[in-house]
Amino acid sequence: MDNNLLKYIAFVKTVETGSFTKAAHELDYAQSSISKMIADLESEWGIVLLERGRNGVCLTTSGEQVLPYIRTIINDFEKLDGYVNKLNGIETGTIRIGTFASVAINWLPNIFACFQRDYPAIDYEMLLGDYDEVEKWIEEGRVDCGFLRMTPEIRLDTVFLKNDEYRVVLPLGHRLTQKEKIDIKELDNEPFMLLEHGGKTEVSEILERNNVHPKVRFTTWEDFAIMSMVEKGLGVAILPEMILQGAHYNIEVRSLEEPYYRKICIAMKDKKRLAPATAKFMEYLGYRE
16 A cells, blocks of 8 residues: 555544554554654645644544545545456455444344344444534545435435434333324423434424424433333333334334335435445445446
8 A cells, every 4th residue: 555545544534532651553554654654644735634732632623634635535445446456357356334323223233234144254343423413524534435314415425324213211100102103293292302413303303393392301312211211201202213123121102194215325425436346335225427
């Protein structure tokens, strides 16, 4: 591998891990080698890329500005390497995927099992985050593709994958468990566990759209915490079906009379310029160009 490319990889891995030591461990180099490669870059370019401190390293302003370009160079090399291997009949490469928890737990394992069986030489890396984090990782080039909730605001290429129905989650013995389906207005003024992180999410939008105002007692992005709270009788919740699959909690689940869905998609910067390994993975999600 080109020496400059090694330096770029060392720099990006140090940024991602926040430490020369951790980067060296992941890349199987000595810490001194990682430190020297980055020092060489700084000397060649005449800028300081990283601030060194007792708690690790962080990007300087100059480092922040060059990081997207370095990521692009690394990604383009991986794509080139994949294409050359494909021309030689060798299916290799690494797929970097961003995803949120319910997809990682209930959907991807089966896909990965089938994919690895057919293409054992292709590796994958998975980063777990919320919608905003996954979208940012795709834009920055930290991942090749990522799972998101499909919305008009997404500035990426997207491919719709499936509808995930929102269900009402109730404690055992709750008065609404007597119903097969629930009118969302019956949740007005109910103690409520809200699945939300950062900005407003789809559950809040559904409630607002129907002019429903429950008593929000607990707000979190951790879906298992929501189910645990409901199990203890602390309130009710609305959660996507995929989150509820395989959950071992003593709770009741009901559909809404008017169903609502989150549209799950796979997103990428440019679906016409996918690396061979990523394009192959997309086929296992049901997408072909």
